[in-house]
Amino acid sequence: MKIQQIDKNRYLVAVDKYRDKVTKDWFDPEQLRRNDEIIGQSVGRNTTYFFQKDEQRFVLRRYCRGGMVARWIEDSYFFLGIKKTRAYREQAMLQKMRELALPVPEPVALLISKKGLSYxxxxxxxxxxxxxxxxxxxxxxxxxxxxxxxxxxxxxRFHRQGVYHADLNIHNILTNHDGAMWLIDFDRGRFVEPNATNLESNLSRLKRSLEKESRKWPQFHWRAPDWELLMKGYQQSSGQND
Structure with missing residues (x-):
């Protein structure tokens, strides 16, 4: 990935496939809207935009803090260099996981806006x-x-490759009508030793996510015995998907 400085304070890093296509305007929701390229959005901690360019569809996500600190510092982080930013680390991790044939989204590009000691x-x-x-x-x-x-x-499959997902929940597991599945959102994710014991915390977090949503929504199709089915799939040792 080549780091491109586009002005005094902004840096664009695109993967090789998109290096000659992506511009700073791709990161501007208002410009995308003026171009009639926004095809949808999702509002959560922040707004994620879905947009289209040349019949290809993309997701634009801004990094925002969670927890108590978000009340005072919403979306800025201490700058220690481009390669140490959360965006660069996530994009590099996505590239590595795709090389390992793991089902994750294709990375495209990132934009860093630096201001003083933060970004x-x-x-x-x-x-x-x-x-x-x-x-x-x-x-x-x-x-x-x-x-x-x-x-x-x-x-x-991810744990066998040492992939630690920092926020594994039911919003970050996708599937389609053909039964294919993907993991998304690897912000703060990292590689550890394959099958390391701390990877089990991913499973605990996922279970808490299911329990939380089942308490929150009267119409939510999950019951405790379903977890046993999930764990049975996790514990299978056929290795056919590795």
């Missing part, structure tokens, strides 16, 4: 076509036994 950042990835996260699926229907097993198997 703000946004990242663009390819939109995974015709996919939904598990949260929205479970609001509509229950997963089959085999689907729960596939979720567990998916997570194990």
């Amino acid at each position: 703000r950042a946004s990242i663009i990835i390819r939109l995974i076509k015709d996919s939904q996260d598990l949260f929205h699926i479970l609001r509509k229907r229950a997963l089959t036994d085999s689907e729960w097993g596939a979720v567990g198997n998916l997570i194990r």
Whole structure:
């Protein structure tokens, strides 16, 4: 990935495939809207935009803090160099995982805006076509036994490669009508030793996510025995997906 300085305080880093295509305007929601390229958005901690360029669809996400600190510092971070920014680390991690044939979104580019000792950042990835996260699926229907097993198997594929997901929850697991599955949002993720014991915290976090949403929504198709199906898929040792 080549770091391109576009003005005094901004740096654009695109993967090789998109180096000659992406410009700073791709990171400007208002410009995308003026171009009639916004095709949707998702509002959570911040707004994620879905947009289209040359019949290709992308996701634009700005990095924002969570927890108590977000009340005072929403989206700025201490600057220690481009390669140490959260955006650069996530984009590099996505590239590495794709080299390992793990099902993650295709990285496109990132933009760093530096101001004094702090920076703000946004990242663009390819939109995974015709996919939904598990949260929205479970609001509509229950997963089959085999689907729960596939979720567990998916997570194990990543753990066998030493991938630690810092925020594994049901919003970050996608699937489509063909049963293919992906993990997304690797902000603060990292590589550790394959099958390291601290990877088990990913599973605990995912279980808490399911329990939280099942308490929150009367119409939510998850029950405690489903976790056993997921763990059965996780514990399988066939290795057919590695």
